Amino acid sequence: MPTKSKQVSQAPTRPRPAAERHAFDVADLYSGPLGDAAPRDAEGGVPLDEKLRQAYFWVVNHAIISPFYDIEFQAEPPAAFALGARKVPLCLPTAQSYSSYVLLPLLNLAVRRRCLLVGGPGRGKTVIATLLALLAGYSLREVRQGIQHGQPQMTIADLLGNPLPSSLVSAKSMDEIQIAWRKWLGMRVKIIDEYNRIPTRTQSALLTVMGDDYAEIYDQIFECPPAAWYLTANDDAGGGTYQVIEALRDRIDVVVKALHFNTRFLAALLERIEEGVSPENAVPEEIVFTPAELDRIEREVRAVPLAAGLQKRIAFFASELEFFEPAARRLEYMTKDTVKVAGVPFESLGELEDPTSIGAQTRNGLSVRALMTCLVFAKALAYFRGNAEVSFEDVRQILPFVLHDKLVQHKTAPAFDAPEHAAYRSDLVSWIRMLFDRSCQEYDRLDRDSSDPAARELELFERGLEGLGERAVDERLAAIERALRDVEKGGKLYGHLYDDVLALKYLHQRYTNYRIWLRCRA
C-alpha cells in the first residue's frame, strides 16, 4: 500500500482544453492540499462526475492493483503494434482510458443496477464490492454485516428474515405476523457473494428482491430502496454449487471479469503487506458519496443526451441480432425468440442465408431490458468522462460488458471456424465489440444515415395526423408500398430490413385506419 493511500487525485482528473470563462466557486476556496471540503449536497455544488473520477483513480491507484486499460479511448491515431505469431494488435491509447474491472462497478454504483463480478478466488471481487459500499457511505462494519454469503444451506429466512416468534404465536391472521427483516435489504449497496452457491429456491426469493425491489414473507412486504447490486461468482458459466436460474442471470445488467495479477506489480503487494493498511480502512472522506449525491448522479446520468444518429446505429445492431428467417412462416415471428420458446434445436431449422452475418453468430437477440441497460450504461460512461452527450466510442466500449451475459453465442457458427476468430468463443468482450464494429461497417456501407426510407416515413408519422387530408394519406400509403416493393426487389431479407418492413407495415395500418376514419366522418 503506498503511503499516500488516502491521497485523492486532484481535479481536474480529466483535463480539457481551457474554457473561455472561469467563474469563481466556493469550492475554489475550500479545495486544496487537505482535500476537497466543498459543499456536498447542494445542487450545482461539486461536479459529481469529477468526484466519480476521483473515486476511480483512488481505487486504481491505492486500493485495487489493476494496471489495465481495456476500455480504450483515442484522441489521435495511436501507436499500434502487432505482437506474436498471431499478430495480436496492441494500441497505446492517446486519451484517458480505464480498467473495466474498476470502472464498470463504479458506473454500476452511479446508475444503481446489477453488476456481476466474475473471477477465480482471491482476485479481489469481494474487495471491490466492499470498497464501492464504503464509497456509498457505509462503514466497514455495516458493509460486512450486509454481505450475503452464498452457501448451499442458505434458506429464504437466512436471506430475507424471520417471523417474530411472539407474533407467530399471537397472530390471528397472516397480516399480523411481524417479520424481522434482514438489514441488508434496506441498504443502497447490496452485495451477494458467490451467488451461484445459493440453492435454487432461495435464488427465486433473491430474484424477487433483485428484479422487483421488494421482499415477501408471510404476506408481509419489505420495499427495498433503489440499490446498486454486486454479485460475485467464481464460475463465469453460471455453474458453482447450484445452477443459476436463467431469470436471475437475466437480471444482471453488467458482467465484469477480474483480470489476472500482473507479476510486475508484486512490489506493490509487498508494500501493502509491510504497511499493514488495507484499502477498506483507508477510503478518503472526500470521495465518499452521500445518498443525496448518489440520487443526483443517477438523475444527471439519465439526463445525458444520446443523439438520434447514434440511436440508429444501436437499433441497426440490435435488429441484426434478433432476426431469424427459418424460425417461422409468418414475418412477425421470424425471431430467435420464437425458436427458443418453442424449445426446438436451432440446427433443425437451418441457418440464416448469410452465415457470416453477425446474426448468425448468436442464439438470441437483445431483450428490451438489455437495450435499456445498454443505453443507461452508455450514458453513465459519457457522464463519467464528463461528456455533454453520449459518443459513439462510449457505446462501443460499454456494449460488451452489458451484453456479456445476454448475448448467447452460437459456438459452432461457421464464423468461428477461421483460426483467427476461434478466440472469440472465449473472449466474449472482444467478440461483442467485433459484432458492433461489423454492424457499424454495414450501416455505413448501406449509407443508412441518408438512405433510410422507413426512418423517413416514421419521422413523417411522428409529426402527427392532425389536419392530414385523404389525399396526403394516400400519398404516404403509396410511399410505404413503394418502399416495401424495393425491399421485395432486393431479394434477401436481413435483420435491419426485417424491422423496417414491420415498421412500414405498422405505419400502413395506422394510415389505413385514419383514412377509414376520415371517410366515415365525411
Add this chain to the structure above:
Amino acid sequence: MPGVSELFRGVCAGERERLNALFRTHGRGVEPDAALELLRRTVAPVVDALGAPAAGAAPAVATALFEVALRGQARGLFGARTAGAFETALVAALPRFGPALGRAPRRLLGALGNGWARLERELGRDTATRWLDAWSTVAPSCTASDEALYDAGLVLAWRFGLAEARDKALARAAALGPELCEALTGARELDPAPERRFAPPGSRARLGPPAVVARVGGFVGFGGPFARPPDVYGLGGRLYATDGDVVRELFADVFGARLVPTPLGCEALLEGASEAQVLTLNAAGVVDWDGARVSLPELRDAKSGARSPGVAAVALATSHAVFVLGRRAGGA
C-alpha cells in the same frame, strides 16, 4: 502521554487504533515523537477547549485534526517541532466553531486549512490569519445550516480582498440574512450594482468621478506576472491583461483588486476582444467615462484601455502595472 488532561487521555485511549492507523497512513517522514508532540501541542488543547459538553464529538474531532495535521505537515501548514502560523491561529479559533466542528470535523478542518493556504498564497499570511479569526468569530451566528457557515467564510474571504469571489459572495451574503450580512460586511444589505462596486457596503453616497483606485500586476522579476508591459482587453464583459504570453483576468471592487490566472489563452483573447469594451482615452490621459471627461495625468501615453460595467483597466507603455479605474463613493 504526560501533561495532558484526563479528557484527552481518554480520547487517545479510545481512538488508539484509529490514531495509529492515521499515523501509518499519513505519517511517513514524521518522527513518532513529533507526532506525539503534535497531539499534545495542537489536538489536546482543541479537545480540552471543547470540554465536557462536546465530549461526544471529541474522538471525531481529535482523529480528524490529527489526520489534517499529519497531511498538513508535508505542506508546511503544521510545524514539525513547533507550531506554525496556521496551527497557532487554528488552535485559538477552532473551539469557537463549536457544534459545527462536532458535526463534520473533517470537512471543517479541510476548509479551514485549504482556505487559509489559499489566502496566504494570494493575500499574505496576516490576511489569512485575520480571515480565520473573523470566521471563527461569526461562526456561532451561522446557525441556519452548515452551508451558511461555509458561505460566511466565503463572504469574509471576499471582504479580506479575494476580489474574484465577489459575484458568489454577493449572492451568498444576500441569502444569509441581514444580521449575518451586517456581521460579515458591515451592511445589512449589499448593492450588487456594478457601478457601485467601489463604494463601501451600505453606502448611499453619490459616486465621485472616475479615478485610479488600484494598481495591480508588475514585472515578473519583482514578483509580478508580466515580463513585458501588458495590454488590457475586454471580452465577454470581463477584463483581461496580457503581455503576449501570460493572460490574467482583472477582478476589482472596494475590497481589493487582483489579477487572477485564467484558462483563456492569449490567442483566444486577442481574437475575441470586444471593440465595445474599449475605453476611450487620449494621449493626455483624458478618459471618456459615460459621457463625462476626466483628466488623469498618470495615465498619459496609455497604450490600451478596456472597460466593463463599473470598472476599467488601463495599461501604459512604460509600466508593467495595470491601472484600475472606478468611481468611489463621495468622490473619495
